[in-house]
Amino acid sequence: MPSSDDLKNLKQPLRKGGETNSNDLEGLGMDELLDMYDRKMSNFAEGDIIRGRVLKVIGTEVVVDIGYKSEGVLPVHEVTGYDGQISVKAGDELDVFIERLENNSGYILLSREKAERMLVWDRIEAAFKADEPISGRVVERVKGGLAVDVGGVKAFLPGSLIDTKPVKNLDSLRGHEYKFKIVSFDKKRNNIVLSRRAIVEVEQAAAKADTFSRLQEGQHTHGAVKNITDYGVFVDLGGVDGLLHITDVSWGRVNHPSEYFNVGDEIEVVVLKFDPAAERVSLGYKQKSQDPWTDVVQRYPLGSKVHGRVVSLTDYGAFIELEEGVEGLIHVSEMSWTKKVRNPSKLLTMGAEVDAVVTDVNVQNRRISLSLKALEQNPWDTIAERYPIGAVITGKVRNLTDFGAFVEVEDGIDGLIHISDMSWNRRLKHPNEVLKKGDAVQARVINVDGENQRLSLSIKEFLPNEWDNFAKSHNVGDEVIGNVAKITDFGLFVRVADGVEGLAHISEISRDPKAKLDRSFTIGEPVRVRIIKIDWTDKKIGLSTRDVEALTEAEIAEHAAAASPAEDHHPAAEEEDGPPIPEPTPQG
Numbered sequence: 001m002p003s004s005d006d007l008k009n010l011k012q013p014l015r016k017g018g019e020t021n022s023n024d025l026e027g028l029g030m031d032e033l034l035d036m037y038d039r040k041m042s043n044f045a046e047g048d049i050i051r052g053r054v055l056k057v058i059g060t061e062v063v064v065d066i067g068y069k070s071e072g073v074l075p076v077h078e079v080t081g082y083d084g085q086i087s088v089k090a091g092d093e094l095d096v097f098i099e100r101l102e103n104n105s106g107y108i109l110l111s112r113e114k115a116e117r118m119l120v121w122d123r124i125e126a127a128f129k130a131d132e133p134i135s136g137r138v139v140e141r142v143k144g145g146l147a148v149d150v151g152g153v154k155a156f157l158p159g160s161l162i163d164t165k166p167v168k169n170l171d172s173l174r175g176h177e178y179k180f181k182i183v184s185f186d187k188k189r190n191n192i193v194l195s196r197r198a199i200v201e202v203e204q205a206a207a208k209a210d211t212f213s214r215l216q217e218g219q220h221t222h223g224a225v226k227n228i229t230d231y232g233v234f235v236d237l238g239g240v241d242g243l244l245h246i247t248d249v250s251w252g253r254v255n256h257p258s259e260y261f262n263v264g265d266e267i268e269v270v271v272l273k274f275d276p277a278a279e280r281v282s283l284g285y286k287q288k289s290q291d292p293w294t295d296v297v298q299r300y301p302l303g304s305k306v307h308g309r310v311v312s313l314t315d316y317g318a319f320i321e322l323e324e325g326v327e328g329l330i331h332v333s334e335m336s337w338t339k340k341v342r343n344p345s346k347l348l349t350m351g352a353e354v355d356a357v358v359t360d361v362n363v364q365n366r367r368i369s370l371s372l373k374a375l376e377q378n379p380w381d382t383i384a385e386r387y388p389i390g391a392v393i394t395g396k397v398r399n400l401t402d403f404g405a406f407v408e409v410e411d412g413i414d415g416l417i418h419i420s421d422m423s424w425n426r427r428l429k430h431p432n433e434v435l436k437k438g439d440a441v442q443a444r445v446i447n448v449d450g451e452n453q454r455l456s457l458s459i460k461e462f463l464p465n466e467w468d469n470f471a472k473s474h475n476v477g478d479e480v481i482g483n484v485a486k487i488t489d490f491g492l493f494v495r496v497a498d499g500v501e502g503l504a505h506i507s508e509i510s511r512d513p514k515a516k517l518d519r520s521f522t523i524g525e526p527v528r529v530r531i532i533k534i535d536w537t538d539k540k541i542g543l544s545t546r547d548v549e550a551l552t553e554a555e556i557a558e559h560a561a562a563a564s565p566a567e568d569h570h571p572a573a574e575e576e577d578g579p580p581i582p583e584p585t586p587q588g
Contacts, residue, residue: 044068046098049115054092062088064096064110072096072108079112095119113152120151121187128185133199137177141170148180148194155180155192164200207239208279215240215281217274220288225265233257235269235283242281244269251286251293251325253311260285292325293366300326300358300368305375310352318344320354320370328368330356337373337380338412347372379413380450387415387445387455397439405431407441407457414455417443421458425467425539426499427485434459466499467539476531479548481559484525487518494529494543502541504529510545526551526559 044050044066052064052072061073074096079088088094097114127134136150138157145158157180159170167173184193215221215237223235223242233244246254254260261267273282300306300322308320308328317331330348332341341347348354357374360367387393387409395407395415404418422434435441447456474480482502486493491505511520521527528551533542551559 046101048098049095049118051093052096054088054090056090057086068108070102070106070108072110074110074112117152120153124150124192125185125187128182133179133181135177136180138173146170146173155194157194157196161195161197164197204239211238211240212276215271215274217271219271220268221271222266222268225261225263225267228257228261228263233261240281242283244283244285248284248286251291292323293363296326296363297361300361302358304358305355306358307355310348310350310354313345313350318348320356328370330370330372334371334373337378380453383450383455384448387448389445389448391445392442394442397435397437397441400431400437405435407443415457417457417459421460423499424460424465466497470497470500471534474531476534479528479530481526481528484521484523484527487521492521494527502543504543504545508544508546526556
């Protein structure tokens, strides 16, 4: 005979067979209740999952009432947590799996773990059929993908279905819980294949649609830095990536976007352009603030002194950052009054703080011209006061050219000794016949031009005047022996002494009138001439070969031995940095 408790258990719903509403049992007679009890008992079978109630915990077993004539037991370890504590108590209800209806002790053997595992499979199958997502936790990396724990059931997540983009570090997903779509389900083979990419695609599509619905040009919005490249920054606006080009990062100089951002940064940006059809969004960062060039003329007026930092050095000058977005250029020509600067890095260094003067502002081309030398007085403005005409200076030969020698008078100031001012009468072919680089010389100032930055010097005032000496020691009518220095159509120039030449006009030359002078004479040929004119004003000597006896062999030999002229040697001009002064007109 069933007990009263057994009859009460008729109200327990069964997973297998029909369910009985407890309200329908009211008013039934004893015979009817006994008949229902027999039918309920016949519905219990091994492998069923049924709802039971915990009665008590005894040692290693938990006694559970499942509404059967015998009570069921399940191992206590199935309801023991990781901390060793039993997770159930008397009165708790739980689903159990019937492994055996009765054992030798008359108890029904139950399993909670198997019940939960079978229920999970049922839920997974239901989700698969309904095309609904399920939750799972990534537990480990396996060949070809990841293993995912779905309520105690292990499923496979292929690497290609993890995300919409390749995941470089699969181990970084371990321990994280995600939603998945079931793409393959086979309960018999215990095979479940998941896709997280399908969930991400849906989420991204929804986020993209939401983002596109609210974006507007000129709008300020927030996003996360997703990727940084050499040419810009990709910002995730919520399912939509916008490009922040490097030119829109700052009003100032940007060498690389990583100077301003890191991946993952949350930043505020401005929507510059928006094309929903092409799904392209151009973003700006510098546009959050006003363009500093708007009122640059008022803030940097001409002639004002400014302070900045060297941010770039080039062959033609240095760029100075006056503020973020505003740079000025100091051209090499504006770095020194006296020095020809060819390498700005010799005067300035990257990052150096410098003062300068504003010389020009071009807002349209966003250019500001600066000057270093304007901070100091131009030394050429007072050059005439320091070196008046007639003053004697001492300097060092710094450079030789074909037309003269540059002498350093003071730091950055060079004076030019023209080749015509190196000797009174001697015809020099190159300055190196008199001077060489590094010589210390004494010179006299003969001309000062501060406006064109020219200082003319002469050294011949400190040399003997060969012409005067010759003229003082000779008279008209004297005969002398010289050498042909130059042959022209109008006569012969004859060197009658070192540095002294006279002209024998063609009318004063004994010759064959049918023959040209270069047929009758050769350069360097010794000749006897008579002095017919001495002009002290123009420093000229007139000569004649008329009524003059020809030289004898003995006189020629004697003259050659006395002269012993050294072989002319005129090496190429030495080159060195010097002021760009054109060849001036010979003085005097």
